[in-house]
Amino acid sequence: MDIILLGPPGAGKGTQAQRLQQKRGMIQLSTGDMLREAVAKGTPVGLKAKAVMAAGELVSDAIVSALIGERLDSASGTGAIFDGFPRTGHQAEALEILLAERHRKLDYVIELVVDEEALVERIVGRFTCEKCGAPYHDTLNPPKVEGTCDVCGSHNFKRRPDDNEQTVRTRMAEYRAKTAPILPYYEEKGLVRRVDGMASVEEVAAAIDAILDS
Numbered sequence: 766m767d768i769i770l771l772g773p774p775g776a777g778k779g780t781q782a783q784r785l786q787q788k789r790g791m792i793q794l795s796t797g798d799m800l801r802e803a804v805a806k807g808t809p810v811g812l813k814a815k816a817v818m819a820a821g822e823l824v825s826d827a828i829v830s831a832l833i834g835e836r837l838d839s840a841s842g843t844g845a846i847f848d849g850f851p852r853t854g855h856q857a858e859a860l861e862i863l864l865a866e867r868h869r870k871l872d873y874v875i876e877l878v879v880d881e882e883a884l885v886e887r888i889v890g891r892f893t894c895e896k897c898g899a900p901y902h903d904t905l906n907p908p909k910v911e912g913t914c915d916v917c918g919s920h921n922f923k924r925r926p927d928d929n930e931q932t933v934r935t936r937m938a939e940y941r942a943k944t945a946p947i948l949p950y951y952e953e954k955g956l957v958r959r960v961d962g963m964a965s966v967e968e969v970a971a972a973i974d975a976i977l978d979s
């Protein structure tokens with residue numbers, strides 16, 4: 766099963782993708798994570814992406830589509846969760862071709878419907894486990910034992926450089942201008958399912974499970 770999680774920055778795409786990966790063995794394909802890895806390693810893609818990401822703007826369609834193409838076969842068994850991709854009409858077309866070449870097709874596009882103002886708080890309080898990438902929030906979703914990752918037990922956490930209010934506002938504007946307009950394309954195909962992204966992490970997870978099990 767191949768699905769897209771769609772929603773603005775902080776909607777909970779990464780949180781739900783991680784959970785689906787753990788629970789269902791699906792593979793999370795996050796272009797944001799791939800780009801951050803490229804930046805950390807200083808690869809040619811990373812060098813191009815670094816300033817664009819720091820500004821909260823979108824990296825080129827060609828770069829992110831190539832990243833997805835390289836990883837797609839790793840998610841051929843139980844399926845892929847596209848997290849943060851596609852983000853433009855061109856990326857949606859690229860994904861369709863990549864899947865068709867592998868005789869695969871999308872099963873669902875799950876839109877996390879959220880209140881953008883509340884998302885600023887979510888993002889500014891966000892941190893992740895440095896070792897396993899599990900996502901947390903200072904007040905909304907802290908580790909069960911303070912300072913210890915629930916998933917892997919690590920004590921080391923990190924925060925993203927683009928998680929400040931000004932950059933978040935640019936990321937949201939990019940979402941409204943370039944990403945939200947791809948929804949009608951998937952609506953026409955009957956693939957869109959809406960989930961209330963303002964509910965708790967567990968409630969959102971249950972709503973997604975109900976869709977995938979239907």
Ligand code: AP5
Binds near residue numbers: 772779
């Ligand atoms: P990317 O890494 O994709 O970031 P994003 O879309 O801005 O999304 P986020 O990771 O901020 O949010 P999320 O929805 O995953 O929320 P999360 O689960 O963490 O992209 C970063 C940059 O890379 C872009 O700006 C762009 O430059 C570039 N890029 C990436 N992909 C690209 C592409 N395809 N094309 C071009 N450029 C691309 O949750 C947020 C917080 O809220 C967490 O603290 C979490 O614990 C908490 N939380 C989650 N769910 C809930 C809940 N239900 N209730 C309470 N708290 C919750």
Ligand code: ZN
Binds near residue numbers: 894897918
């Ligand atoms: Zn961890």
